[in-house]
Amino acid sequence: MSPPGSRVVRQPATSIPDLLAASQTAFSFEFFPPKDDAAEEVLWDSIRRVEAVQPAFISVTYGAGGTTRDRTVRVTSRIEHETSLRTMAHLTCVGSSVAELREVLRAYAGAGIRNVLALRGDPAGGLGQPWTPHPEGLDHAEDLVRLVAESEEFTVGVAAFPDKHPESPSLEHDAEVLVRKADAGASFAITQMVTDVDAYLRLRDLVAASGRAIPIVPGLMPVTAHGQLQRMTALNGQPLAREVIERIEAVKDDKDAVRREGIDIATEHAQRLIDEGAPGVHFITMNRSTATVEVWERLRG
Numbered sequence: 392m393s394p395p396g397s398r399v400v401r402q403p404a405t406s407i408p409d410l411l412a413a414s415q416t417a418f419s420f421e422f423f424p425p426k427d428d429a430a431e432e433v434l435w436d437s438i439r440r441v442e443a444v445q446p447a448f449i450s451v452t453y454g455a456g457g458t459t460r461d462r463t464v465r466v467t468s469r470i471e472h473e474t475s476l477r478t479m480a481h482l483t484c485v486g487s488s489v490a491e492l493r494e495v496l497r498a499y500a501g502a503g504i505r506n507v508l509a510l511r512g513d514p515a516g517g518l519g520q521p522w523t524p525h526p527e528g529l530d531h532a533e534d535l536v537r538l539v540a541e542s543e544e545f546t547v548g549v550a551a552f553p554d555k556h557p558e559s560p561s562l563e564h565d566a567e568v569l570v571r572k573a574d575a576g577a578s579f580a581i582t583q584m585v586t587d588v589d590a591y592l593r594l595r596d597l598v599a600a601s602g603r604a605i606p607i608v609p610g611l612m613p614v615t616a617h618g619q620l621q622r623m624t625a626l627n628g629q630p631l632a633r634e635v636i637e638r639i640e641a642v643k644d645d646k647d648a649v650r651r652e653g654i655d656i657a658t659e660h661a662q663r664l665i666d667e668g669a670p671g672v673h674f675i676t677m678n679r680s681t682a683t684v685e686v687w688e689r690l691r692g
Contacts (some may be wrong), residue, residue, distance in 0.1 A: 406546035407479060407506045408578045409607045410447040415446035417671035418687055419479075419608070422678050424451060424462035430678070437680035438470065444687055448477040449670065450508060450581075453485075464495060468502035479548065480504050483512030484535050488527035492538060500544050508548040508581065509535040522558070522600075533568075533575040540576030546549050549573075551580040551607050553590040554629045562590075566597035581673050584623060585609045586632040593667075609664050612675035613682040614653030619644040645689045650682065657686045666688070 407475045411417045420441045425431040441449060451467040480499050484493065499507065511532040512519040524530040529538065532549055541546045549572045551564050559565050569580060585591050591609050598605060614620055617639060620631055635656055642648035661672050672690075674683035 395474045405477065406578070407461045407477075407499060407547060407548060407581050408606060410477070411579060411608070411670040414447060414671070416665050416669070418444070418690075418691075419446050419448045419450065419673045420680065420683060421452060421505045421673060421675045422466075422611070424453075424466050425678070434466070434678050436475070437676060438474065440478055440680045440684055441676070442476055444684060446476070448479050448506065450479040450481060450673075452481045453483050453510075454510065460482050461600065464498050464502075467499070467504060471502050471504055477506070478504055479506040479508055481508045481510060482535065482539065483510045484524060484529045484532070485514075486525055486528075487510035488525055489529065489615055490527070492528070492535070496539060496542060500542070505545055506548065507539050507545045508550070508575070509539050510550050511535065514659060520568070533572045533604055536575040536577050546579075547577045548579045548581060549577040551582040551594060552629070553582050553585055553609075554587065557629075562594060566594060566601065568604045569594075569598055569605070569607075570601050573603050578605065580605055580607045582607060582610045584612050584675055585660065585664070586620070586625070586629075588660055588667070591664065591669070592667060593620045600609055606670040608671040608673045609669050610673045610675055611657050611661055611664075611686075612677070613657035613680050613686055615650045615677075615679070616646065617649050619653075653687055654689075656683055657682075661686060661690055 422434060422437065426435045450468065451463055453463050460578045463481065470476055482495060509532055512520045529535050536547050536549060539545050549569070551569055552559070556560050556565055582591060583592050595607050598607065602656065620635070620639065624631055638652055638656060639649060642652050664672060674682050674686065
């Protein structure tokens with residue numbers, strides 16, 4: 392990575408759909424904004440490791456309830472300016488007026504960012520709380536997709552939910568929502584963490600059956616500690632595959648064995664997804680990239 396404050400000379404911006412189409416399997420990595428200086432050091436150490444493997448792109452999330460918006464903009468902009476990495480910025484409807492959303496988009500555009508993941512976001516009070524839009528904001532992800540697409544400066548991605556969104560009545564409904572988001576201007580999707588490959592395939596096939604072509608990239612997270620998956624599902628409400636839980640529980644008393652098993656599971660899932668034609672794999676790093684890079688090395692090796 393270049394010294395702080397320097398700008399990397401890069402090729403003209405490439406959209407994520409173009410990157411997905413140009414690669415047999417496009418690997419990408421997800422980070423979240425650090426909460427303090429110590430966490431920021433961990434983040435940049437992870438980014439240096441990921442930059443060495445030259446992923447198709449990386450993404451930077453918002454915090455719960457949109458609480459880290461300013462830090463997201465700053466970190467994403469710095470990555471775009473100071474590394475050779477292609478960035479995708481997250482944007483949510485939570486707690487923001489339309490005017491504030493446009494302000495964030497202007498900041499992204501000014502930093503040279505051209506790929507945005509448009510999300511409704513979780514309720515400000517957390518999972519299980521009723522969704523209440525900002526009085527001057529937007530109510531649905533497809534509304535945000537339209538807003539981002541208005542400027543014609545961004546390629547827009549959206550979230551997909553293979554295990555069914557917590558507020559959705561069925562997977563078929565989720566597929567319909569994804570198609571509506573594509574109709575609104577989204578040109579790719581990234582899924583929530585996949586623990587059941589068959590669930591991903593069912594969603595992909597439902598969308599394909601609608602006649603709407605949109606690449607759906609599965610998200611994967613190597614488990615590195617016992618209880619990690621349960622903490623994740625407590626935040627996002629998704630069910631977990633029984634086989635994965637059983638394999639982690641079988642070695643729960645040995646932290647090194649948990650990490651090995653987690654990497655084995657992620658590698659197996661990634662390889663099957665690739666064999667089934669997934670356009671890429673999006674690694675959720677939790678800002679510690681060693682395990683995800685190890686999975687990448689196994690797949691490449």
